[in-house]
Amino acid sequence: MGNIGSREILRLSVNGRQHELLVKPYATLLEVLREDLRLTGTKHGCEAGECGACVVLVDGTPQLSCLVLPGQIEGSEVTTIEGVSNGSELHPVQQAFMDHGALQCGYCTPGMVLSSKALLDSNPSPTRDEINEALSGNLCRCTGYVSIIEAVEDAGRAMA
Amino acid sequence: MLRLPRFSYLRPGSVAEAAQVLSEYGSRARVVAGGTDLLPKMKRGQMEPEVVIGLGHINELRGIRATEDGGFEIGACVTLSEVVASPELRAAYPGYVHAAALVSTPALRNSGTIGGNLCVDTRCNYYDESYEWRKALGFCMKKDGNICRVAPASATCRAIASSDTAPAAISMGATVVLVGPNGQREVPVESLYQDDGQFYMTKAPDEILTSLRMPSPGHWKSSYVKVRNRGSIDFPLVGVAAAIQMKGSLVEACRIVITAVGPQPLDVSQAAGALVGKEIDDTLLEEVATEAAKPARPLDNADLSYVWRKRMTRRAIEQAIREAAEVG
Ligand SMILES: Cc1cc2nc3c(=O)[nH]c(=O)nc-3n(C[C@H](O)[C@H](O)[C@H](O)COP(=O)(O)OP(=O)(O)OC[C@H]3O[C@@H](n4cnc5c(N)ncnc54)[C@H](O)[C@@H]3O)c2cc1C
Numbered sequence: 001m002g003n004i005g006s007r008e009i010l011r012l013s014v015n016g017r018q019h020e021l022l023v024k025p026y027a028t029l030l031e032v033l034r035e036d037l038r039l040t041g042t043k044h045g046c047e048a049g050e051c052g053a054c055v056v057l058v059d060g061t062p063q064l065s066c067l068v069l070p071g072q073i074e075g076s077e078v079t080t081i082e083g084v085s086n087g088s089e090l091h092p093v094q095q096a097f098m099d100h101g102a103l104q105c106g107y108c109t110p111g112m113v114l115s116s117k118a119l120l121d122s123n124p125s126p127t128r129d130e131i132n133e134a135l136s137g138n139l140c141r142c143t144g145y146v147s148i149i150e151a152v153e154d155a156g157r158a159m160a
Numbered sequence: 161m162l163r164l165p166r167f168s169y170l171r172p173g174s175v176a177e178a179a180q181v182l183s184e185y186g187s188r189a190r191v192v193a194g195g196t197d198l199l200p201k202m203k204r205g206q207m208e209p210e211v212v213i214g215l216g217h218i219n220e221l222r223g224i225r226a227t228e229d230g231g232f233e234i235g236a237c238v239t240l241s242e243v244v245a246s247p248e249l250r251a252a253y254p255g256y257v258h259a260a261a262l263v264s265t266p267a268l269r270n271s272g273t274i275g276g277n278l279c280v281d282t283r284c285n286y287y288d289e290s291y292e293w294r295k296a297l298g299f300c301m302k303k304d305g306n307i308c309r310v311a312p313a314s315a316t317c318r319a320i321a322s323s324d325t326a327p328a329a330i331s332m333g334a335t336v337v338l339v340g341p342n343g344q345r346e347v348p349v350e351s352l353y354q355d356d357g358q359f360y361m362t363k364a365p366d367e368i369l370t371s372l373r374m375p376s377p378g379h380w381k382s383s384y385v386k387v388r389n390r391g392s393i394d395f396p397l398v399g400v401a402a403a404i405q406m407k408g409s410l411v412e413a414c415r416i417v418i419t420a421v422g423p424q425p426l427d428v429s430q431a432a433g434a435l436v437g438k439e440i441d442d443t444l445l446e447e448v449a450t451e452a453a454k455p456a457r458p459l460d461n462a463d464l465s466y467v468w469r470k471r472m473t474r475r476a477i478e479q480a481i482r483e484a485a486e487v488g
């Protein structure tokens with residue numbers, strides 16, 4: 001072991017691109033994404049696991065990037081909100097959020113979209129209860145949740 | 161921004177290697193499984209290891225395995241989500257699986273592990289605050305200070321046992337395997353904890369929990385009831401695990417374990433003796449719940465009033481027993 005906290009090489013695949021980075025072992029995945037890779041679509045809210053603003057997909061499952069050390073997930077595929085659309089063509093979940101006005105300030109939206117995408121990828125026609133459960137860790141302080149839930153239902157139909 | 165302090169990250173590939181580095185660095189090191197408890201605590205300066213040892217790279221700690229006696233052995237690094245998704249575990253231990261499903265949020269359960277959940281730190285409103293907040297008020301006994309802010313006359317910290325799965329595992333008579341520098345031992349989950357919010361675990365700091373062994377469920381039916389502020393995210397304000405064996409409509413045996421009402425989960429099954437050989441009815445349940453809730457000592461260090469939490473302990477016990485009896 002070198003000096004406490006000395007930088008290390010990290011291999012991380014993000015949105016299909018393989019990166020080799022020199023990072024501090026005590027930087028969270030959230031910090032590496034935003035500060036080293038400049039992918040600022042992932043938001044930092046509470047930074048303590050309570051709000052879901054920082055959700056990214058790790059091998060397709062939502063995780064809280066503020067509480068993940070990149071070293072823990074080396075070799076996994078990370079998907080951030082920047083990796084969801086197909087070029088300029090929005091992902092059906094993004095399109096449905098727009099159509100339903102399921103956002104106001106947009107701060108929770110990247111996390112909401114990724115949690116919704118993960119749900120619909122494994123269960124294209126979820127019940128309301130299943131949607132509520134899947135989004136129960138994503139707090140929104142602006143819109144109220146009804147438009148978000150309706151957007152997820154619509155997106156599911158579009159993806160089916 | 162809440163940043164982590166400096167530390168080095170080690171990735172042992174086996175339990176033996178992890179145990180060795182852990183004993184080498186002693187109190188300067190801590191293991192991390194999912195990190196969902198350790199990392200927020202490190203951000204708030206409640207824990208300050210210089211070396212963090214990742215357990216997630218160790219294959220031995222993964223996997224759910226049926227055992228010869230009809231039970232299951234669950235690796236310490238199995239995530240809570242994996243437990244929730246297991247039909248076998250759900251059928252055998254509905255209470256335990258329900259408790260796992262009620263921990264925080266889906267994204268947290270995707271990285272939070274069952275081993276980390278059994279070792280999760282005790283909680284207190286005076287302790288689960290940022291370093292600056294605690295410094296401004298004056299530190300407390302659990303970290304950096306010398307008195308308890310909740311119970312100043314208390315000789316020990318009264319922070320709250322907060323694992324949802326621990327009471328459910330205890331109610332099924334589960335054990336854990338611990339590996340340390342002196343080898344391996346197996347202890348009942350119940351004896352992992354003690355009545356001290358600061359030194360809440362009996363295991364040595366350099367022992368690694370490698371698996372949870374759930375015995376055959378036999379005829380035990382089980383449930384878990386959690387009282388909390390919101391329907392998601394929050395820790396338990398009261399948690400009750402119940403397990404029951406019925407013969408027709410009569411109770412044959414009943415176990416009750418309560419948590420979040422003191423520094424350790426409490427087995428209060430003694431009080432359920434009054435149910436044996438009887439049918440469950442409202443009056444009897446109320447009697448049993450009143451008796452079982454007696455050792456609960458909620459203090460003014462969690463959300464909502466402690467008087468209400470004490471009252472809810474009784475209600476949650478009644479509900480847990482009813483729900484266990486109704487499991488199909
Ligand atoms: C917002 C929020 C809400 C939460 N809500 C709940 C809740 O409702 N109920 C609940 O029970 N918990 C809750 N938690 C706490 C925690 O997330 C869970 O208990 C989780 O299961 C911990 O597992 P982990 O693998 O992430 O633990 P880690 O953070 O990796 O570890 C927790 C502790 O256990 C030690 N440890 C971990 N694994 C081992 C091992 N195998 N052997 C020895 N020591 C080990 C670590 O050193 C650390 O001290 C919450 C946390 C947050 C941030």
Ligand code: SF4
Binds near residue numbers: 284287301
């Ligand atoms: S119970 Fe007392 S000593 Fe323990 S964390 Fe709370 S204030 Fe500190």
Ligand code: FES
Binds near residue numbers: 043045047054064065
């Ligand atoms: S920023 Fe990660 S959960 Fe709030």
Ligand code: FES
Binds near residue numbers: 104
């Ligand atoms: S749109 Fe503002 S927080 Fe959700």
